[in-house]
Amino acid sequence: MITTIFRKDRARFLAAAIILFAVSVSAFAAGEEELIRRASQILGPLPSSMPSAENPITPEKVRLGKMLFYEPRVSIDGTVSCSKCHPLALYAADGLRKSVGHNCAENPRNDPTVFNAASQISEHWVGNRTSVEDQAKQAVIGPPAFGMPSYESAEKVLRSYGEYRDLFKAAFPSDPEPVTIDNFAKAIGAFERTLVTPAPFDAFLRGEKGALTAQQIRGLSAFMDQGCAGCHSSPFIGGQIYQKFGLFEPYEKYTKSGKVDDGRFVVTKKEADRRVFKVPVLRNVAMTPPYFHDGSVDKLSDAVWIMGKLQVGKDLPQEQVGDIVAFLRALTGRIPDDVMIVPVLPSLE
Amino acid sequence: MITTIFRKDRARFLAAAIILFAVSVSAFAAGEEELIRRASQILGPLPSSMPSAENPITPEKVRLGKMLFYEPRVSIDGTVSCSKCHPLALYAADGLRKSVGHNCAENPRNDPTVFNAASQISEHWVGNRTSVEDQAKQAVIGPPAFGMPSYESAEKVLRSYGEYRDLFKAAFPSDPEPVTIDNFAKAIGAFERTLVTPAPFDAFLRGEKGALTAQQIRGLSAFMDQGCAGCHSSPFIGGQIYQKFGLFEPYEKYTKSGKVDDGRFVVTKKEADRRVFKVPVLRNVAMTPPYFHDGSVDKLSDAVWIMGKLQVGKDLPQEQVGDIVAFLRALTGRIPDDVMIVPVLPSLE
Numbered sequence: 001m002i003t004t005i006f007r008k009d010r011a012r013f014l015a016a017a018i019i020l021f022a023v024s025v026s027a028f029a030a031g032e033e034e035l036i037r038r039a040s041q042i043l044g045p046l047p048s049s050m051p052s053a054e055n056p057i058t059p060e061k062v063r064l065g066k067m068l069f070y071e072p073r074v075s076i077d078g079t080v081s082c083s084k085c086h087p088l089a090l091y092a093a094d095g096l097r098k099s100v101g102h103n104c105a106e107n108p109r110n111d112p113t114v115f116n117a118a119s120q121i122s123e124h125w126v127g128n129r130t131s132v133e134d135q136a137k138q139a140v141i142g143p144p145a146f147g148m149p150s151y152e153s154a155e156k157v158l159r160s161y162g163e164y165r166d167l168f169k170a171a172f173p174s175d176p177e178p179v180t181i182d183n184f185a186k187a188i189g190a191f192e193r194t195l196v197t198p199a200p201f202d203a204f205l206r207g208e209k210g211a212l213t214a215q216q217i218r219g220l221s222a223f224m225d226q227g228c229a230g231c232h233s234s235p236f237i238g239g240q241i242y243q244k245f246g247l248f249e250p251y252e253k254y255t256k257s258g259k260v261d262d263g264r265f266v267v268t269k270k271e272a273d274r275r276v277f278k279v280p281v282l283r284n285v286a287m288t289p290p291y292f293h294d295g296s297v298d299k300l301s302d303a304v305w306i307m308g309k310l311q312v313g314k315d316l317p318q319e320q321v322g323d324i325v326a327f328l329r330a331l332t333g334r335i336p337d338d339v340m341i342v343p344v345l346p347s348l349e
Numbered sequence: 350m351i352t353t354i355f356r357k358d359r360a361r362f363l364a365a366a367i368i369l370f371a372v373s374v375s376a377f378a379a380g381e382e383e384l385i386r387r388a389s390q391i392l393g394p395l396p397s398s399m400p401s402a403e404n405p406i407t408p409e410k411v412r413l414g415k416m417l418f419y420e421p422r423v424s425i426d427g428t429v430s431c432s433k434c435h436p437l438a439l440y441a442a443d444g445l446r447k448s449v450g451h452n453c454a455e456n457p458r459n460d461p462t463v464f465n466a467a468s469q470i471s472e473h474w475v476g477n478r479t480s481v482e483d484q485a486k487q488a489v490i491g492p493p494a495f496g497m498p499s500y501e502s503a504e505k506v507l508r509s510y511g512e513y514r515d516l517f518k519a520a521f522p523s524d525p526e527p528v529t530i531d532n533f534a535k536a537i538g539a540f541e542r543t544l545v546t547p548a549p550f551d552a553f554l555r556g557e558k559g560a561l562t563a564q565q566i567r568g569l570s571a572f573m574d575q576g577c578a579g580c581h582s583s584p585f586i587g588g589q590i591y592q593k594f595g596l597f598e599p600y601e602k603y604t605k606s607g608k609v610d611d612g613r614f615v616v617t618k619k620e621a622d623r624r625v626f627k628v629p630v631l632r633n634v635a636m637t638p639p640y641f642h643d644g645s646v647d648k649l650s651d652a653v654w655i656m657g658k659l660q661v662g663k664d665l666p667q668e669q670v671g672d673i674v675a676f677l678r679a680l681t682g683r684i685p686d687d688v689m690i691v692p693v694l695p696s697l698e
Contacts, residue, residue: 067438070436070438071438072436072439072443072444073444077449078443078444078445079443079445079449083436083438087419087421087432087691088691088693089416089419089420089432089691089692089693089694090421090694091693091696094421094427094428095421095422095427096427096428100426100428103453104452104453286696287693287696288696289696289697298697299697335693337690340690340691341686341689341690341691342436342437342438342689342690342691343438344437344438344440344636344684345438345439347440347635347636347637347638348638348647348648
């Protein structure tokens, strides 16, 4: 009889365990579906390019723009091209606290990657460039960038290459003089508008099983629950709004900043814009240290914890910081193969 | 009868013309064959790689070496990698009169391309680097290059990346500590030993019809007849001997040099080595201006005419200079596709 009871109990236990397991799995699946639904609303999957009505993407512009991206001969000392501060090998950032332009001139802020950059409300940390085209154009005469004395001097260099004359003509066929700095900017802009990097996170949003690890899924939940996604929204996980850096405490309390940066105030001169910066795109953030507008923090885990303190007023536990970092790694995307092929630039001879 | 005579004459004329044409063609073909024979002896077709007994080329070394070629984090200011002075977009030279290293330090001489460079008796203009491996190693602590305080400091940087530890282990499996500066140099050396660029000239030597234009063929003849090939010999069209720059007149009479460079004298301290330089490889020369050890001449045609005056004591007519330049353009090679693909470098996070 004892055996019978035991058998009955075991059967009951097994049945209960199976039901519990089934419920957990379906709860987990339901939880994951709900997470995908929420994440799709607030964040969303990466589009295939970042189009612009003012500068339609054409193969001719992209081809030319990619060459110009590598062209150092339009800089005053012949050493600066877009790729100097945006080397593709380092995910199109440069790994420095602050970028270095012609004749070793230091830039005022840390170098953002150009991957997924055309998606933003503006370019640069303080939004003083309206678009990737505007950024490319102004870099040519920028004192800490290419440092050319004038746009005309850069146009003169470009016109001296027969191959460039042909390529500008092909990219801008209706322009009587196609080799202009505005078209230089448009070509580079068109190239940069193709620089999107689909990541495991996008596969997860499409419902691909196993695209994210359990820790990355926890990190995504925490990223939304803790309020990070309030500012770092859109498929680009940022780049859509300006926000004060240090909502709860002064940022320099936790960063290793030297002097305090007035941020967007230097552009607008409005008191409300003091210490305000553009919320950066977090795609590929794990590949583009150091962090913040001044590149003052080296480790992503430190940056996440500091953001918790400064922006949402929370002392995030290390385990959750680890989860969020794991999720941010799921934003490291694949760079399209053809983007990684270096073009050969023309020679005068 | 007049018509008959005319017909007869015409027939004779036609027969004569046909014979003359056939003789010319066969003479031309014989001349071309003879030219191929001579050029094959003195110059010769490019090999498929530039092997070394001390540093056998393996896929693991090449893969790692290509990544290290792009790695700026082993430089003191984080801005210098091999690719800084050897950007592939500019045929692995940099287009400057003299290269610029860390913190804008100027190099003493013009930057030679790394394409086909491993073929030479030594590296650098004055032969103060014994091989591409030696060059890569010494660049790390070179004051106008990477500027690291010691080899150990560079090794420490490399060891901080897990991906590099794995890749060094894979490339040097029998080494108890694979991440060393010597292995850094060997990996980059192995990559550079694959950087050969087959050109139309090689197709011509293989007998491919139409590989060179008539002008390029005249230029090749002139290149050999005028004595250029006396120094610019081997399949690499140079790189095999040292020679005084200015055999007939002081070089600064024609170049736009500032101060005179003692050349290899600075290495050997022998009087005979004053103003002596390594004869540069001329493959891809049309793609790598400016010219000479000090980059003082911009145009290839000027460089060719100056070489005629200085090295063979001849005032080459402009037409022949044009022919030789046309031939030199036939040395512009195709860069292997896989070489042009930028590798992604590891991140700490």
